[in-house]
Structures are given as structure tokens and as C-alpha cells.
Amino acid sequence: MSITPDTRVDLDRFWSTIEASGEIGKGRPGGLSRLTLGDADRDMRDLFRSWCEEAGLTVEVDAAGNIFGRRDGSDNDLPPILIGSHLDTQINGGRFDGIAGVLAGLEVIRCLNDAGHVTKRPIVVVDWTNEEGARFSPPMVASGCFVGKYDIDWVHDLIGDDGARFGDELERIGYNGERVCQAGEIDAYFELHIEQGPILDAEKRQVGIVTGGYPVRGMRASFKGQTSHTGPTPMDLRKNALAAGARWLTAVDDIGWDFAVHDGKATAARLTAWPNKPGILSDTAEAVCDVRHPDPITTRAMAEKMRRALFESAARCGCEAVIEDEWEWGGDIFDHEMIDGIRDEAIRMGFNWRDIESQAGHDAYFLATHCPTAMIFAPCENGITHNNEEICTPEDFVAGLNILLHAVVKRADR
Numbered sequence: 001m002s003i004t005p006d007t008r009v010d011l012d013r014f015w016s017t018i019e020a021s022g023e024i025g026k027g028r029p030g031g032l033s034r035l036t037l038g039d040a041d042r043d044m045r046d047l048f049r050s051w052c053e054e055a056g057l058t059v060e061v062d063a064a065g066n067i068f069g070r071r072d073g074s075d076n077d078l079p080p081i082l083i084g085s086h087l088d089t090q091i092n093g094g095r096f097d098g099i100a101g102v103l104a105g106l107e108v109i110r111c112l113n114d115a116g117h118v119t120k121r122p123i124v125v126v127d128w129t130n131e132e133g134a135r136f137s138p139p140m141v142a143s144g145c146f147v148g149k150y151d152i153d154w155v156h157d158l159i160g161d162d163g164a165r166f167g168d169e170l171e172r173i174g175y176n177g178e179r180v181c182q183a184g185e186i187d188a189y190f191e192l193h194i195e196q197g198p199i200l201d202a203e204k205r206q207v208g209i210v211t212g213g214y215p216v217r218g219m220r221a222s223f224k225g226q227t228s229h230t231g232p233t234p235m236d237l238r239k240n241a242l243a244a245g246a247r248w249l250t251a252v253d254d255i256g257w258d259f260a261v262h263d264g265k266a267t268a269a270r271l272t273a274w275p276n277k278p279g280i281l282s283d284t285a286e287a288v289c290d291v292r293h294p295d296p297i298t299t300r301a302m303a304e305k306m307r308r309a310l311f312e313s314a315a316r317c318g319c320e321a322v323i324e325d326e327w328e329w330g331g332d333i334f335d336h337e338m339i340d341g342i343r344d345e346a347i348r349m350g351f352n353w354r355d356i357e358s359q360a361g362h363d364a365y366f367l368a369t370h371c372p373t374a375m376i377f378a379p380c381e382n383g384i385t386h387n388n389e390e391i392c393t394p395e396d397f398v399a400g401l402n403i404l405l406h407a408v409v410k411r412a413d414r
Contacts, residue, residue, distance in 0.1 A: 002117045003409050005348070009401045010114070014107040015394045020047065021087070021103065022095040031388020032095055036088040036130040037065065037166065042173035044087050048102065048127055055109050057125065061177025063152050064142035065129035065170050068179070071109055073122040073412065079187040081119075081412045082371075083108060083404070084126030086363060090134045094390020096194045096380065100397065102127050104192040108405050119412035121187055128363045129175075135160045137220060137270075137288065138327055143363035145181050147370040152181050161272075186371040188338060188411050191364040192400050193375060194392060198383030199356060207399035208356035208377030209343045213330035213365060217303035218290030220326075221248070221310050225319040227275065227283040238281060239318040242273040245285035247313035248321075252289040255305050264293040264302060265359075286324070294357065296331055303328075329365040330358075335372035338411070342374055345406045351399040374407075376400045 024047065025040030027033030034040045045067060052059050052069030060068045070080070085101025105125035112119065128146075133139025136158045144150045156167030170176035195201075200208050225241035249268035256266030267290050273282040291302035307323075314321035346353040356377055367373045378400040381391040 003112065003115050003405070007111065007115060007405070009107050009111055009405055011394050011398060011401070013110065014103060014397065014401060017051065017103045017106065018095065018100065021099050025089065028092055028388035030095070031390065032089045032093045033091050034087070034089040034093065035091060035135040036132065037135065037169035037173055037175070039173070041088055042175070045127065045173070045175060048087060051106055052125065055106065055113060057109065060179045061175055062146070062179040062181040063177055064145045064155055064181040065175040065177065066142050066146060066181065067127040069109070069125040071112065071123045073119045075120055076122055078121045079185040080122035080124045081187055081408055082124045082126055082189045082367070083191070083408060084128055084189070084363065085191050085193060086128045086131035088130060088132050088134070090132050090386045092386070092388055093132070094385055094387060096390055096392045097196065097385050098131055098193070100194060100378065100392070101192045104397070104401055104404055107401060108408055111405055112409070117409070119409060120414065121412040123408065123412055131363050135162070136166050138325055139361055140363050140366055142181070143366045147183050147366050149366060183370050188335070189364065189367040189371055189373040190404060190408055191362060191373075191375045192404050193362060193377060194380040194385060195356070195377040195383060196360045196380070196385040200354070200377060200379035201381055201383060203354065204352070205354050205379060206351045207346055207353045207403060209339060209346060209353055210334060210358050210375035210377055211339060211355045212332045212334055213358040214292045214294055215296040215299040215328070215330040216290055216292040216361060217299055217306070217328045218288065218326070219306070220286065220288045220324045222322050222324050223285040223287070223314055223319045224322070225281065225283045225317065228281050230279055230281060233281065239283070240281045241285035241317070241319050242276065242282035244314045244317035244319040244321065245271045245273065245287040247316060248287055248310050249289065251309035251313060252291070252306050255291060255302055255309070259293060259298065259302055262293070262298070264291070264298065266291045266302065266306070292330070292359065329361060333365060333368040334374050338372055338374035338407070341410060342376060342403055342407045345403045346399065349399070349402060351403070353399070376404055
């Protein structure tokens with residue numbers, strides 16, 4: 001027996017895993033709040049691990065908590081194919097963002113088992129830790145560590161909003177693995193994801209073939225001021241870190257509007273301050289912003305404006321500013337041969353497809369710096385995501401799942 005051109009995934013089986021996931025870490029009605037390395041994340045990891053073991057996979061966990069479920073090939077000396085995404089969610093997250101991609105990889109494995117098909121190359125299903133960055137900043141930190149972007153000690157020392165240390169939380173939930181967080185040789189990486197945008201749904205497309213990502217540049221900055229009484233302190237002597245951070249965020253938002261006509265976007269994502277209480281000026285603050293645009297040169301110009309605005313905002317409030325972290329991703333990063341292969345499968349199976357660019361960050365962006373990588377988008381209703389009203393139907397995944405199955409098998413049997 002083997003996978004044939006007519007083989008299709010078991011949609012009901014895939015959907016049952018989505019529904020089981022949707023019971024773990026419930027948030028607002030219909031959604032999830034499954035933050036990285038919390039108890040709900042542990043419970044979901046345990047369930048995923050049990051599913052992998054039931055499917056005959058060898059499961060390993062690395063020092064960043066990434067979970068790998070490996071299915072051997074007929075020639076295990078060949079570099080493996082990876083299929084992955086993430087199981088953590090935003091604090092007001094949906095049931096599909098990231099989750100569908102991990103469980104799609106599991107469904108590929110189950111289809112191979114059903115058919116008794118042993119691929120030439122090994123296939124590994126991956127759950128990447130902390131893709132969202134909702135508890136520990138920055139996002140995509142564990143996939144970044146995997147490809148050498150971040151040092152594992154730096155990752156372990158990240159501190160969450162609740163004061164928890166990343167490495168300590170890994171230990172607490174039992175997912176500080178023995179495997180070194182290092183990529184090694186990989187033949188290819190596939191990631192299926194919901195679009196997180198309205199284009200596929202508006203055009204009634206069944207699937208998106210991701211050709212690249214909007215270039216993104218972001219930064220996390222801290223502001224240092226001085227506490228003092230809000231009543232008697234003269235304006236010219238104030239050093240209000242909260243105000244400095246707020247000025248920067250509004251300046252960045254203005255940058256987005258300046259470039260919005262050509263689909264530029266700037267996000268004032270986060271502001272924290274201490275003591276952040278009435279009657280006293282805050283002496284420290286931290287803020288996170290990013291800019292993105294389909295044109296990389298324009299993104300670079302927007303990023304420079306964001307950088308200048310940071311120090312101008314600090315100076316205006318008598319504070320000091322320090323860039324604590326910077327990141328960039330996107331562009332023409334995905335493998336053209338893999339994209340062509342995915343498109344060929346969409347055409348062969350008669351699905352209504354279109355080429356599309358990703359506008360959000362994904363673990364695939366980091367993997368693309370290390371190995372040939374490609375993404376497939378499934379539609380979601382009105383493009384609503386990072387929201388408990390994120391809605392997909394089983395039919396939304398028919399095209400993406402089946403294209404993924406055949407594209408992976410074709411690549412793995414080379």
C-alpha cells in the first residue's frame with residue numbers, strides 16, 4: 001500500500017484533534033488563552049505528545065521546549081522533512097492560529113500510517129515554543145534559538161509579565177528537554193497556517209500559496225526617568241518614563257497612517273511602566289513597536305522613523321531610552337521550488353487557489369534562514385484572528401491539508 005494521487009486526509013479525524021485542543025486553556029467564549037509554559041500549555045503538550053506516540057513517532061524535547069515527533073524513513077541518513085507550527089495562543093486567542101499547523105502535521109503522519117507508506121526521508125512534526133510571545137517577549141523565540149538566532153541561556157533568562165523565568169517554567173511543567181536546541185541538517189520545512197487576513201475569505205478561495213512575507217522590523221525599548229510627586233514637580237523638571245513611552249507609541253502609530261495608502265502598517269503593541277500609580281511619575285517604562293510594508297526599502301525607511309521617534313520621545317520627557325531588542329523578518333524568503341510544488345498540487349487537485357503574501361510573523365520565517373521553507377494558508381472567516389471569535393470550518397482546511405499531504409510526500413520521497 002502507498003499514498004496515491006487520489007489519497008485524501010481524514011477530515012473528521014483532523015477536526016477531532018482541533019476540538020480536543022479547544023477544550024484546553026479556554027479563554028473568552030469560543031476562544032483560548034493558552035499562554036506559553038503555563039499549566040494549560042503543559043496539558044496540551046502532554047496530549048500532543050500522547051498523540052505522537054500513538055502514531056508511532058519517536059518524541060524528543062529540546063532545551064527550548066520544542067517538541068519533535070519523528071517518523072523514520074527508509075533512508076534515515078537523509079536529512080528530514082519538518083512540518084510544524086505552535087500550540088500556544090494569545091491571551092485572547094482563537095482555536096486555529098498555529099494549532100491547525102501542528103495538528104495538520106500529525107494528520108499527515110496518520111495518513112501515511114493508514115496507507116502503510118514509508119517515505120524515503122524521515123518526517124518530523126514540530127511544536128515550536130512561544131511563537132506568540134504573549135507571555136515571554138520576543139515572539140518566535142524558540143524557533144529562532146533553533147536556527148541560531150538566539151542563545152539558549154538568553155532564552156532561559158527571559159522574564160514574563162508575571163515575573164516567571166522562561167527556563168524555570170520549562171522545568172516546572174516538565175519540558176526542559178535534553179536535546180540540544182540546534183537545527184542540524186534539514187531537507188525542508190512546511191507550515192500550514194490560517195491566513196490571519198481577509199483576502200482568501202473575501203475572494204472565496206480555498207487555499208493560499210504563500211510566496212513571501214511582508215518585511216517587518218520591530219523593537220523593544222526601555223525608558224529611564226525618575227519618580228516624583230505629580231503635584232509640586234514642575235513640568236520642566238519631570239522625567240516621566242510613562243509619558244515617554246506613550247509619546248513613542250503614538251508617534252509610531254502616526255508612521256503607520258503616513259504609509260497606509262500603500263498598505264504600510266505600524267503597530268504600537270505594548271506599554272508597561274513602574275510604578276504606574278496615581279500621584280507619582282513612573283521612572284521606568286518598556287514599549288514594543290513594529291512596522292511593516294510590502295516593499296522592503298519602505299519598511300527600512302519606516303523603521304528609521306521609528307528609531308528617531310524613540311529618542312525624540314525620550315528627550316521630550318527628560319528621559320533616557322535604550323533599545324533592548326530588535327528583530328526583522330519577511331521578504332522573499334520562501335523556497336521557489338517548494339512554492340511551485342505546492343501550487344502544482346493545488347492545480348492538480350482542482351482547488352481554487354491564489355498566491356498570497358504573509359503579513360504576520362511565523363516560525364517559518366526563522367526556519368527559512370536555515371533550510372528550504374514554504375507555507376500554505378487556509379482561509380478564516382473575515383480574517384479575524386488573535387481573537388476568541390476566530391472562526392474556521394472543517395471545509396476551510398480541505399485544500400490546505402490535502403495539498404500539504406501530497407507536497408510533503410513528494411518531497412520526502414525524493
